[in-house]
Amino acid sequence: MSAPGPGEGVRHVSLRSGVYADSVRLMQVSRDVGAREGVIAVLVAMATPLNVDLAAGMGFTPDRTPSPDQLLIAVRAVDDDVLAAAVAAVDAALAERERSRASADAQPARTIAAGLDDLEGDGPALAIVSVPGQYAALEAADAIAAGRSVLVFSDGVPVEQEVALKRAAHEAGVLVMGPDCGTAIVSGVALGFANVVRPGPVGVVAASGTGAQQVSCLLDAAGVGVSHVLGVGGRDLSEAVGGLATLDALSALDADPATERVLVVSKPPAPSVAEAVARAAAGLSTPVRSAALSPETPDLTAAVEALLGDLGLDVPIWPSRPGPAEAALPGAVLKGLYSGGTLADEAMLIAAPVLGDVRSNTPLRPELDLGTDLSAAGHVVVDFGDDALTVGRAHPMIDPTLRLEAIARLAASGEPAVLLLDVVLGHGADADPAAALAPALTAARAQAHLPVVVALVGTEADPQGWSRQADALAAAGAAVFASNAAATRYALDLLGASR
Amino acid sequence: MSLGGLLDGPPAVVAAGVEVFSGALRAQGASVADVDWRPPTIGDPADLTALALDPRRAAANRTAVERVLAAGSVLTDVRPARETLGLEGRVLLHSGPPLTWEAASGPMRGALIGACLFEGWASTVEEAEALLASGGVTLDPCHHHSAVGPMAGVTSPSMWTWCLEDPVNGGTAYCNLNEGLGKVLRMGAFNEEVLTRLAWMRDVLGPLLSRAVRSMAEPLDVKSVLAQMLQMGDEGHNRNRAGSLMTLRELSPAIVALDAPSAETAAALAFIGGNEHFFLNLGMPTAKLAMDAARDVPGSTMVTVMARNGTEFGVQTAGTGDRWFTGPAQTPVGLFLGDYGPEDANPDIGDSAIMETYGVGGFSMAAAPAIVRFVGGSVPDALATTERMYQLTLAENPAMAIPILGFRGAPTGIDVLSVARTGWLPQINTGMAGRVAGTGQVGAGLVQPPRECFEQALAALAQEARAAA
Numbered sequence: 001m002s003a004p005g006p007g008e009g010v011r012h013v014s015l016r017s018g019v020y021a022d023s024v025r026l027m028q029v030s031r032d033v034g035a036r037e038g039v040i041a042v043l044v045a046m047a048t049p050l051n052v053d054l055a056a057g058m059g060f061t062p063d064r065t066p067s068p069d070q071l072l073i074a075v076r077a078v079d080d081d082v083l084a085a086a087v088a089a090v091d092a093a094l095a096e097r098e099r100s101r102a103s104a105d106a107q108p109a110r111t112i113a114a115g116l117d118d119l120e121g122d123g124p125a126l127a128i129v130s131v132p133g134q135y136a137a138l139e140a141a142d143a144i145a146a147g148r149s150v151l152v153f154s155d156g157v158p159v160e161q162e163v164a165l166k167r168a169a170h171e172a173g174v175l176v177m178g179p180d181c182g183t184a185i186v187s188g189v190a191l192g193f194a195n196v197v198r199p200g201p202v203g204v205v206a207a208s209g210t211g212a213q214q215v216s217c218l219l220d221a222a223g224v225g226v227s228h229v230l231g232v233g234g235r236d237l238s239e240a241v242g243g244l245a246t247l248d249a250l251s252a253l254d255a256d257p258a259t260e261r262v263l264v265v266s267k268p269p270a271p272s273v274a275e276a277v278a279r280a281a282a283g284l285s286t287p288v289r290s291a292a293l294s295p296e297t298p299d300l301t302a303a304v305e306a307l308l309g310d311l312g313l314d315v316p317i318w319p320s321r322p323g324p325a326e327a328a329l330p331g332a333v334l335k336g337l338y339s340g341g342t343l344a345d346e347a348m349l350i351a352a353p354v355l356g357d358v359r360s361n362t363p364l365r366p367e368l369d370l371g372t373d374l375s376a377a378g379h380v381v382v383d384f385g386d387d388a389l390t391v392g393r394a395h396p397m398i399d400p401t402l403r404l405e406a407i408a409r410l411a412a413s414g415e416p417a418v419l420l421l422d423v424v425l426g427h428g429a430d431a432d433p434a435a436a437l438a439p440a441l442t443a444a445r446a447q448a449h450l451p452v453v454v455a456l457v458g459t460e461a462d463p464q465g466w467s468r469q470a471d472a473l474a475a476a477g478a479a480v481f482a483s484n485a486a487a488t489r490y491a492l493d494l495l496g497a498s499r
Numbered sequence: 500m501s502l503g504g505l506l507d508g509p510p511a512v513v514a515a516g517v518e519v520f521s522g523a524l525r526a527q528g529a530s531v532a533d534v535d536w537r538p539p540t541i542g543d544p545a546d547l548t549a550l551a552l553d554p555r556r557a558a559a560n561r562t563a564v565e566r567v568l569a570a571g572s573v574l575t576d577v578r579p580a581r582e583t584l585g586l587e588g589r590v591l592l593h594s595g596p597p598l599t600w601e602a603a604s605g606p607m608r609g610a611l612i613g614a615c616l617f618e619g620w621a622s623t624v625e626e627a628e629a630l631l632a633s634g635g636v637t638l639d640p641c642h643h644h645s646a647v648g649p650m651a652g653v654t655s656p657s658m659w660t661w662c663l664e665d666p667v668n669g670g671t672a673y674c675n676l677n678e679g680l681g682k683v684l685r686m687g688a689f690n691e692e693v694l695t696r697l698a699w700m701r702d703v704l705g706p707l708l709s710r711a712v713r714s715m716a717e718p719l720d721v722k723s724v725l726a727q728m729l730q731m732g733d734e735g736h737n738r739n740r741a742g743s744l745m746t747l748r749e750l751s752p753a754i755v756a757l758d759a760p761s762a763e764t765a766a767a768l769a770f771i772g773g774n775e776h777f778f779l780n781l782g783m784p785t786a787k788l789a790m791d792a793a794r795d796v797p798g799s800t801m802v803t804v805m806a807r808n809g810t811e812f813g814v815q816t817a818g819t820g821d822r823w824f825t826g827p828a829q830t831p832v833g834l835f836l837g838d839y840g841p842e843d844a845n846p847d848i849g850d851s852a853i854m855e856t857y858g859v860g861g862f863s864m865a866a867a868p869a870i871v872r873f874v875g876g877s878v879p880d881a882l883a884t885t886e887r888m889y890q891l892t893l894a895e896n897p898a899m900a901i902p903i904l905g906f907r908g909a910p911t912g913i914d915v916l917s918v919a920r921t922g923w924l925p926q927i928n929t930g931m932a933g934r935v936a937g938t939g940q941v942g943a944g945l946v947q948p949p950r951e952c953f954e955q956a957l958a959a960l961a962q963e964a965r966a967a968a
Contacts, residue, residue, distance in 0.1 A: 017571065017666075017720060019898065021900070021906075067720070069723040070720075106886065107887045107889075107890065108534075108535035109513075109534050109535060110535055110537070110890055110920065110921040111515075111536075111917065111920050111921060112513055112515050113890075113917075114534070114889070114890040115513035115534040116513050117889075118532060119511055119530075119532055120511070120530070123508050123509045123510045123511040123530065124503065124505050124507055124510050125510065125511050126510040126512050126513075127512070127513045127514070127515070128513070128516070128520055129514075129516055130514070130516030130517040130520060131538075132538070134544045134545075135538060135539065135544060135547075137548045138539075138544075138547055138548055138551045143513075145557050149502055153520065154516065161548060161552060164554075168554065172503075173501070175505060186506065186509070186510050187506060187507075187508050187509045187510065189509045189512075189529045190524075190527060192520055227506075248502070252505065255501055256506045258506070259506075427524075427526070428519055428523050
């Protein structure tokens with residue numbers, strides 16, 4: 001192959017002002033661009049007389065007199081396409097900076113923006129924010145501005161801030177998960193409170209943290225895995241937020257090749273928002289099933305069973321541990337002490353048609369509000385994960401203190417009752433919840449005739465191990481169910497309530 | 500919607516807050532970076548959030564900082580301040596935010612006295628003091644006249660000014676000529692030596708520079724000189740050695756070609772060559788051009804001015820026009836000349852913090868290891884300082900590359916919100932003037948703005964953001 005003569009090819013010669021780079025850097029750029037296929041000659045250099053002469057010798061003559069402060073870019077290539085690409089490559093090479101930190105003590109990132117800036121690794125970047133609620137939007141806004149999705153674990157984020165964040169995220173084409181719904185599984189990575197479940201075809205959109213954990217664990221028990229679980233925040237399907245994140249999550253799962261079915265889990269949604277979500281779901285190519293709790297559809301387990309039917313699979317016998325044979329207690333009351341808000345809602349929705357009104361700190365209807373007296377008499381379900389009870393303390397899935405106190409108080413009260421509890425396993429949760437709970441149950445049952453029913457949400461692969469926890473709780477006298485709906489119905493049976 | 504590739508593979512996570520979640524992620528083998536988060540120490544949380552959620556902010560800051568990065572700076576002329584700054588009658592410009600004679604510090608008073616003597620408005624120090632105390636001289640900040648001045652920044656009608664233009668955004672900026680080191684007006688000295696030098700600059704140097712600059716076929720690209728300085732051990736604020744020599748190299752052929760009396764030519768060249776800060780008065784208006792290009796961008800939280808008058812430190816932002824947010828000037832910490840000590844130092848003074856506002860000076864300390872000890876630091880301190888400043892700023896200036904950081908661009912465009920959130924204040928690298936009028940320079944060191952400036956700026960920006968919503 002003969003070297004092309006100085007007259008061949010097409011040329012580009014330009015001068016740039018206000019750009020300075022040292023000569024070694026420029027030689028590197030010239031060499032790298034010169035190595036591109038179809039590039040015949042390249043000179044990128046400060047326009048000193050020496051370099052201008054060099055350029056002239058290579059057949060490049062600028063159309064105006066260069067000054068030594070200017071950058072001379074001269075490229076010759078076989079055709080116009082190669083030439084344009086080569087000039088673009090020069091620009092890109094000049095813009096590129098090494099990010100060598102070897103010599104500097106790395107300064108810790110103080111903000112999500114700085115953390116994202118420093119992030120290494122190939123995967124999609126994602127931010128998790130669990131700072132106090134009044135600062136959460138500050139950090140979350142960084143992620144959105146950087147074009148990254150964010151899981152806001154913090155609670156106490158004002159709803160107008162949630163709306164502003166979710167609008168900005170929609171504009172930026174990213175997702176805000178949360179706030180106050182600390183669960184997500186993204187491509188198998190569990191964020192916040194989430195269980196170790198197998199990979200599979202079901203995508204979950206959840207405006208409910210423990211609701212998402214319940215359905216993903218039941219699917220796992222049925223041998224069905226999840227592609228992703230996107231927790232969109234407990235208020236996402238409220239009138240105020242209008243399903244902003246749910247709609248974006250649905251459309252992302254629809255586009256995701258790993259997702260073949262979608263399940264939408266939520267506490268009772270605002271009717272108008274539920275309609276909007278249903279309309280959006282109908283327009284997707286991926287089938288979407290709703291597991292939104294309502295008086296008509298009170299049961300997450302039933303929704304999972306229906307999804308298994310969609311997949312042509314049999315419904316398994318959900319894992320459980322029978323409790324001791326205990327006589328029904330006609331006239332006793334239901335005491336549900338929950339750490340998961342959606343599980344508490346589900347229990348109330350299932351119990352209310354049978355027992356009548358159930359009072360709560362997170363009531364189904366405002367007139368059933370318990371106020372501050374969590375040990376009130378009668379049918380009561382308490383959600384210890386509610387914002388008002390987590391101010392200044394960790395979530396009850398981490399810190400069981402308040403609930404253990406309530407159990408002891410109940411046993412001491414003498415009120416005939418059936419105790420219904422949830423225990424949620426997985427990443428982020430108490431490393432061994434039965435270690436504290438089982439002795440407390442034993443002590444309570446020694447003091448009073450107190451049948452105990454536990455909804456144990458988790459998988460065998462969870463760090464705590466479903467069976468290990470179930471056995472420990474059963475040994476303390478509890479009946480244990482993987483399904484919260486099944487646990488609730490068992491408690492109703494113990495109450496002798498007809499259903 | 501693909502959510503930016505969120506679902507394409509296992510995510511790499513940045514976590515701020517409770518450590519249990521990053522621990523759980525690490526246990527899964529996920530890539531996790533923890534943020535060293537702490538509650539903001541400046542500003543009301545509601546104000547900070549209002550700004551973070553202001554839908555205008557991201558685009559406004561991008562606009563502001565892009566104007567800063569795009570701005571150029573060429574030297575077009577040298578003319579008396581009377582003409583360039585419109586100083587009619589008895590008007591003196593000074594550095595920093597607005598100031599009265601009563602509030603003026605020692606070096607500021609010294610410089611104002613010296614300027615009155617230099618202009619012939621008074622024949623003795625006492626007369627000058629009386630004139631200034633009586634309000635017989637109008638005082639106005641340089642920044643109100645598209646100008647900047649180092650230290651006291653006192654600019655009087657007969658002083659010559661560099662005239663710089665931004666060919667990209669079309670702005671102009673001015674700065675007086677640098678007098679050198681030691682007993683100089685800008686440090687508050689006003690003795691015979693100072694006044695003699697000022698007269699020579701007025702009568703000989705200024706006219707020579709003016710004719711030389713006008714005779715140059717291509718105007719000097721000052722931004723390019725500044726960029727090259729960072730490759731040569733200068734940071735453009737407290738070390739201007741390479742920049743001054745490059746300026747001498749660029750100007751001397753034109754000066755020599757003027758056919759002025761050879762003694763004058765020799766004196767001018769010797770003066771420029773002997774003054775390691777000669778370039779500072781070209782670097783400052785270059786930074787001023789860039790920062791002025793970003794003025795008046797509603798919704799932007801970027802700082803456009805940091806300036807001190809020896810009594811107060813003042814800040815302006817792109818989103819709040821020409822409003823000053825002020826607090827008490829701090830006293831720099833550093834090293835002292837001769838037997839001067841900390842008790843001799845005046846609080847922070849000068850418009851030269853425009854260099855840090857532009858991302859050089861203290862922000863680019865990593866570029867100037869040769870002077871870190873002079874300001875009382877070490878090389879690792881310098882690297883750490885620049886690394887921290889990246890977390891306060893909106894962009895990296897590709898034109899101002901820092902060799903030791905792998906030619907990373909200088910951290911540019913201070914975001915008031917980032918200052919509040921990180922708790923790190925901007926780092927300024929500065930000279931120190933003597934506290935007593937007439938003393939001159941006593942040392943050099945490091946200083947930070949008072950928090951009050953940023954507290955006020957945040958409150959004003961938040962109020963503006965709410966009004967716009």
